[in-house]
Amino acid sequence: MSYYWQYGTLGALTAVGGAFVVIAFLGNRLMRPRKPRVEKATTYECGMDPVGEGWSNTHIRYYLFAFLFVIFDVESVFLFPWAVQLEKLRPQGTVLVEMIVFIGILAIGLLYAWKKKVLEWVK
Amino acid sequence: MILAATGPEIAFWGFAVVAGIAGFFVVGSRNVVHAALYLVGVLGSVGAIYIVLGAEFVGWVQILIYVGAIVVLLLFGIMLTKAPIGGVALDNNQRPVAFIVAATTFGGLTWIIWRTFGGTRIRLSPTRTAQIGNSLFTHFVLPFEAVSVLLLAALVGAIVLARRD
Numbered sequence A: 001m002s003y004y005w006q007y008g009t010l011g012a013l014t015a016v017g018g019a020f021v022v023i024a025f026l027g028n029r030l031m032r033p034r035k036p037r038v039e040k041a042t043t044y045e046c047g048m049d050p051v052g053e054g055w056s057n058t059h060i061r062y063y064l065f066a067f068l069f070v071i072f073d074v075e076s077v078f079l080f081p082w083a084v085q086l087e088k089l090r091p092q093g094t095v096l097v098e099m100i101v102f103i104g105i106l107a108i109g110l111l112y113a114w115k116k117k118v119l120e121w122v123k
Numbered sequence B: 001m002i003l004a005a006t007g008p009e010i011a012f013w014g015f016a017v018v019a020g021i022a023g024f025f026v027v028g029s030r031n032v033v034h035a036a037l038y039l040v041g042v043l044g045s046v047g048a049i050y051i052v053l054g055a056e057f058v059g060w061v062q063i064l065i066y067v068g069a070i071v072v073l074l075l076f077g078i079m080l081t082k083a084p085i086g087g088v089a090l091d092n093n094q095r096p097v098a099f100i101v102a103a104t105t106f107g108g109l110t111w112i113i114w115r116t117f118g119g120t121r122i123r124l125s126p127t128r129t130a131q132i133g134n135s136l137f138t139h140f141v142l143p144f145e146a147v148s149v150l151l152l153a154a155l156v157g158a159i160v161l162a163r164r165d
Helices: A002-031 A060-092 A095-115 B007-028 B032-052 B056-080 B095-117 B129-136 B141-162
Strands: none
Touching: A002 B007, A060 A095, A060 B056, A060 B129, A060 B141, A095 B141, B007 B032, B032 B056, B056 B129
16 A cells, blocks of 8 residues: 555645645735736736737747657656666566667667758757 | 545546546637647646556656657647637537537447446556566567657658658
């Protein structure tokens, strides 16, 4: 049952943290004076007047960087069970080679991205 | 059954209700960015349900990959479009057909799950990450390596689509 007790602690901590934020903001709201004005309601952008809408059409290179992030995020996920079992499985086989092959195939993708100049931030 | 509910059961129902409500808002909200943020709620609750059911590794992978990376990818995907967000109803006149498809899928899935697992008692025992590593790197090496080829294909495909040179 210790598994659920551990997560119970985590859940209790999350609840206390959430309650702290809610109570702090609620107390702030109850005690502060409230004098809304149009200038106060504008979005803060380093002191400049905001230009245009909140919506902007981004360049596709952001998407490619996010994609690279997803792929190497998945790779790092597989590293965890591998690292846990590396010492145990090492005498009986090719566990090191398996991971090298896995990372090697993904590295080809990174090389391809590099070759196609995806990694360069051209203006 | 409700009276004898244990801690994990209560947690399961709580997260299931949160996931259901957030899922309703994913399809119901008019602002696509809001829908993406509600999707964080759905995926996070599903990850929490995995943890409640003892699949600790899968649960945290769900939170790391889906909440951490896939939603970011989705937001960038949304921001690539020129569509104005909010205000405009993202709707068409195919509601009855959509309802039939959704209801059939839901009913079919419920029926299959009920037929297969109905009445089965699940013994909650956490799976350790070491067990996953053990089976992944001894019995399932080929699927594991196939994942890297799949990821490589997806990356090359995205680069080919995105760049014209």
